Amino acid sequence: MADVLLIDDDAAVIPAQVRQLFPAPAHRVRWASTGRDGLASVRREAPDVILLDLMLPDQSGLEVYQQIRALDARIPVVFITMAKTADTAIEAMKHGAFNYLHKPLDLVQLGQTVREACEVARRMRSPVLLNEEPPDERAEGSLIGGCPAMLEVYKSIGRVAAQDVTVLLTGESGTGKELVARALYQHSARSKAPFLALNCAAIPEHLLESELFGHEKGAFTGADRRRIGKFEQCNGGTLLLDEVGDMPLALQAKILRVLQERTFERVGGNETIHTDVRVIASTHRDLARLSAQERFRADLFYRLGVFSIHLPPLRERGDDVATLARHYVRRFGAELGRDIREIAPETLERLAAHPWKGNVRELQSVLKQALLKASGTVLLPLFLPSLLNPVRPPGAGVAQPALEDFIQQRLALKTTQLYAEAHDELDRFLLTAVLESSQGNQSQAARTLGVSRQTLRLKLRALFPNGTEPSGEDGSDPDLASN
Ligand SMILES: Nc1ncnc2c1ncn2[C@@H]1O[C@H](COP(=O)(O)OP(=O)(O)OP(=O)(O)O)[C@@H](O)[C@H]1O
Numbered sequence: 001m002a003d004v005l006l007i008d009d010d011a012a013v014i015p016a017q018v019r020q021l022f023p024a025p026a027h028r029v030r031w032a033s034t035g036r037d038g039l040a041s042v043r044r045e046a047p048d049v050i051l052l053d054l055m056l057p058d059q060s061g062l063e064v065y066q067q068i069r070a071l072d073a074r075i076p077v078v079f080i081t082m083a084k085t086a087d088t089a090i091e092a093m094k095h096g097a098f099n100y101l102h103k104p105l106d107l108v109q110l111g112q113t114v115r116e117a118c119e120v121a122r123r124m125r126s127p128v129l130l131n132e133e134p135p136d137e138r139a140e141g142s143l144i145g146g147c148p149a150m151l152e153v154y155k156s157i158g159r160v161a162a163q164d165v166t167v168l169l170t171g172e173s174g175t176g177k178e179l180v181a182r183a184l185y186q187h188s189a190r191s192k193a194p195f196l197a198l199n200c201a202a203i204p205e206h207l208l209e210s211e212l213f214g215h216e217k218g219a220f221t222g223a224d225r226r227r228i229g230k231f232e233q234c235n236g237g238t239l240l241l242d243e244v245g246d247m248p249l250a251l252q253a254k255i256l257r258v259l260q261e262r263t264f265e266r267v268g269g270n271e272t273i274h275t276d277v278r279v280i281a282s283t284h285r286d287l288a289r290l291s292a293q294e295r296f297r298a299d300l301f302y303r304l305g306v307f308s309i310h311l312p313p314l315r316e317r318g319d320d321v322a323t324l325a326r327h328y329v330r331r332f333g334a335e336l337g338r339d340i341r342e343i344a345p346e347t348l349e350r351l352a353a354h355p356w357k358g359n360v361r362e363l364q365s366v367l368k369q370a371l372l373k374a375s376g377t378v379l380l381p382l383f384l385p386s387l388l389n390p391v392r393p394p395g396a397g398v399a400q401p402a403l404e405d406f407i408q409q410r411l412a413l414k415t416t417q418l419y420a421e422a423h424d425e426l427d428r429f430l431l432t433a434v435l436e437s438s439q440g441n442q443s444q445a446a447r448t449l450g451v452s453r454q455t456l457r458l459k460l461r462a463l464f465p466n467g468t469e470p471s472g473e474d475g476s477d478p479d480l481a482s483n
Helices: 014-021 035-044 061-071 083-094 107-125 148-160 177-186 205-213 249-261 287-292 298-304 320-336 345-353 359-373 399-412 418-437 442-449 453-463
Strands: 003-007 028-032 049-053 077-081 099-102 167-170 195-199 238-242 263-265 272-274 278-283 308-310
Touching: 003 014, 003 035, 014 028, 014 107, 028 035, 035 049, 035 061, 049 061, 049 107, 061 077, 061 083, 077 083, 077 107, 083 099, 099 107, 107 177, 107 195, 148 177, 148 308, 167 177, 177 195, 177 238, 177 278, 205 249, 249 263, 249 278, 249 298, 287 298, 320 345, 320 359, 345 359, 345 418, 399 418, 418 442, 418 453, 442 453
Parallel strands: 003 028, 003 049, 049 077, 077 099, 167 278, 167 308, 195 238, 238 278
Antiparallel strands: 263 272
C-alpha cells in the first residue's frame, strides 16, 4: 500500500497518471493544487511519499519543501520539474529531497521512484522492537529471540544507539543486520532525520562513487548534469552502507576521509563539501581476514570497527528457531489465509536440526512454502520442503532415540503415568509418519494403520493439545461417508 500526496497545480494529466499507477483501494493518492493545501494535508496525516511540483501558484516548491522538512524530515519528497528547473531540484536534493523527475513523466520511472520512496519511508517509520519475550501479533518489525547471544545484541544496541558513533554490523546473510541498523537509527538522536541505505555490492563499481558522493556536470561521459550523492543528501541523518566489505579499495580511502574529517568532493569537482552523517556499516564478510589479505583497508576496518555488533547465525540461537517459527506461522498464516494453530513437535525438531545457511530469511521462505502446502490446523513435517525432510535409510529407526530420550526425561521428572505417556508418544510418532507417507490423506492413513477413519480422527484430536485435526483431506475425502 502506497500513501501518496501529490502537490501540483496541473489538474489535467498528473493526478490521473499517479492514480493509474497506484489505484484505490490498494493505494491512496491525495492531490493538492497549491502549496498551502498540500501542507494542510501533510499536517492532517503524513503520507508515505510526497510528489511536489517546483512551480506552484501560491509559493515556490522549494519553500513548500522547507516547510515539509520542518513538519517531518522523514517524509521522502520527490520533485517534479520541467527540465529547465532541474538546477533547483538539484539544490533541493542537497537539502535532503529524495529524488526528482522531469515532466512529462515517465510512468515506469515514476512507479519505481515512488515504490523506492515508500520502502525508505517504511524503513524509517516501522518501529523495530527488541523482543526478549515471545512475540505477539503486532510484532511485525520486531527483532525476535531471547537466546543469550541475541540478548547481547539488544544490550549493544542500547549501549551505542544514542552515541553518535559509527557502528559495524557483522553476521551471515539474513541474520538481521538491516533490522538492527534500523533499531540503532530509531533509538538515536537522529531518529527524526532521514535514514538511507545503500547496498555497496549491488551497484556497479564505476557508479558507486557517484552514488555516494555525487558528481559534477561533465565529470565523465554521460554526466550531463550535476548529481547529489547519498553523503550530501543524507546530511544530518543516518546512512547504512550495506555490504561494505564489497566496496572497491579505491573508494575506501574516500569513505575513511568522510568518517574522519566529514568532508569530501563530488566526482569531478573541487569544492570541498562538509557533511554530518552517522554511518552504520554492515557486512557478511570477515573484514579482519580481508584486511590481512590487503583486500580491505586496515585503517578503515579499525575506524569502522570502533563499535561492532555481531549477529549470531540462526543455527546457534537454540529455542529462538521455534519462537521465530511460531511468530512467522502466525503472521504468514494470516497473510496466506491458512488457519495453522500449532506446529507439530516433529516439525520443530526438524527446524531445530537444519543448518539454516540463509538464516532468518531462509526460515521465512521455508515456512511460507510449508504454509502453502499445509492443510488442517497443525503444521506437520510432511508440509516442509524436501530439503528439511531427511531421507531415511530403510530400517533406520529414528523413533528409538527420541523415545528413549522421552522416557529418560519422564523418569527424571518422576512421572507416575509413564505407560500412558509413552504410548501417546509412540502414537504421535506413528501417526505423523503414516500421515506423511499418505501425503496427509487420512483415509489412506487409516487403512494403513488398520483402524477406522473415525478412530484415527479421535486419536489425532486426543494427541494434539488444542483438540484439532492435523490432516488435510477433510470434507473432500471420498471415504468419509463409509467411516
Ligand atoms: N531476530 C529477528 N527477528 C525477526 N525477524 C528477523 C530477525 N532477524 C532477521 N529477521 C528478518 O529476516 C529477514 C532478513 O533480515 P535482514 O535483511 O535484516 O538480514 P541481513 O543480515 O541484513 O541480510 P543481508 O546481509 O543478506 O542483507 C528480514 O525480513 C528481517 O525482518
